[in-house]
Every structure is written in C-alpha cells, then in structure tokens.
Amino acid sequence: MKNSDELREELEGSPFLQKMKDKGEGFKVPANYFKNLPDEVWKQVKPAAPPQESWLDKAELFLLFLQNLWRPRYVLAVATIAAVAVAAVCFFAEKTPGNESQPIAAVRLADISDEELQAYVSDNIGDFDRALFTENDLAEQEVEPHPQQPAPAKPNLEEMEKYLDEVIDEIDVEDLEKLL
Numbered sequence: 001m002k003n004s005d006e007l008r009e010e011l012e013g014s015p016f017l018q019k020m021k022d023k024g025e026g027f028k029v030p031a032n033y034f035k036n037l038p039d040e041v042w043k044q045v046k047p048a049a050p051p052q053e054s055w056l057d058k059a060e061l062f063l064l065f066l067q068n069l070w071r072p073r074y075v076l077a078v079a080t081i082a083a084v085a086v087a088a089v090c091f092f093a094e095k096t097p098g099n100e101s102q103p104i105a106a107v108r109l110a111d112i113s114d115e116e117l118q119a120y121v122s123d124n125i126g127d128f129d130r131a132l133f134t135e136n137d138l139a140e141q142e143v144e145p146h147p148q149q150p151a152p153a154k155p156n157l158e159e160m161e162k163y164l165d166e167v168i169d170e171i172d173v174e175d176l177e178k179l180l
Contacts, residue, residue: 011017
C-alpha cells in the first residue's frame with residue numbers, strides 16, 4: 001500500500017478534482033436561513049380543526065375493544081375472577097333461619113328402618129371405631145348378626161397357636177426384615 005504522501009500527490013494531480021476546486025463551493029445558504037426557518041414554516045401551516053367523531057368511529061372503537069377482550073389471556077382472567085367471586089359468595093353467604101339446609105345424611109337417615117341399620121352395623125362392625133360404641137353405651141348391647149349370614153365361630157386357642165407356629169416356621173429372615 002502506498003504511503004499517504006504519495007496518495008496526496010496523486011490526488012492533487014487529478015484533473016477532475018482540479019475542476020471542482022476551481023468552481024468553488026456548490027451551494028450557498030442565505031444568511032440566517034436556519035434561524036428563521038421554523039418561524040416561516042409555522043406561518044404557512046394552518047391550524048387544523050378538531051376532527052368530529054361520528055357514531056361509526058365510536059362503534060369501531062367499541063368493536064376493537066371487544067376484540068381485544070376476547071383474547072385468551074383476558075378471557076381466562078375474567079373467568080378466574082368470576083369463579084372466585086361465585087366461590088366467595090357461596091362461602092360467605094349468610095344462611096337465613098328459614099333457609100337452613102340439613103345435611104344429606106341427616107335427611108335420609110329417617111328413611112332407613114331400624115332393621116336395615118342394624119344389619120349394616122353388624123355386617124361392617126370391623127369398620128367402626130370402638131369409641132363410638134362406648135360413648136353411646138352401645139358396647140354393652142349385643143349386636144345380632146344379619147339373619148342371612150351365620151355368626152362366625154370362635155376360633156380354638158390350640159388351633160390358633162398351631163397356625164401361628166406354622167407361619168413363623170415358614171417366614172424367612174428376609175421376610176422378617178421387610179416386615180420390621
């Protein structure tokens with residue numbers, strides 16, 4: 001690459017650049033042109049009358065608003081707010097004395113006969129908590145088994161011990177570790 005002195009000499013000797021230098025400056029700006037320009041522009045601009053809005057413009061704006069509302073994130077937000085409002089009203093609504101509702105179990109309990117109730121208790125006696133019976137003095141009363149099923153026979157102690165011995169003999173050390 002040539003150094004800068006050689007480039008300058010070459011450019012000074014160029015005929016095209018010499019013609020441009022002889023012509024002088026291309027354009028001349030009148031005195032204070034840029035200073036006075038904004039005032040001149042404002043004089044030529046007429047103040048615009050405020051636009052009159054027709055009912056069609058208002059309708060278009062309303063339709064645009066509705067279209068923006070139906071975007072999924074806004075619809076989900078509105079649905080969530082509505083669900084929370086309904087849940088709050090249901091949760092905090094005061095019950096009037098004439099409008100008190102009873103639980104479904106309490107209403108239907110009167111429809112169940114004593115025999116059906118006794119049969120259910122005898123069939124599912126293992127599912128009940130003993131504390132319920134002792135609280136209501138039901139533990140002292142003997143519950144008759146359901147007439148369709150015979151009462152289970154009481155196991156013999158000797159048979160139970162024999163069965164437990166067999167089970168203990170069959171259990172491996174690994175099974176015991178799993179159980180413990």
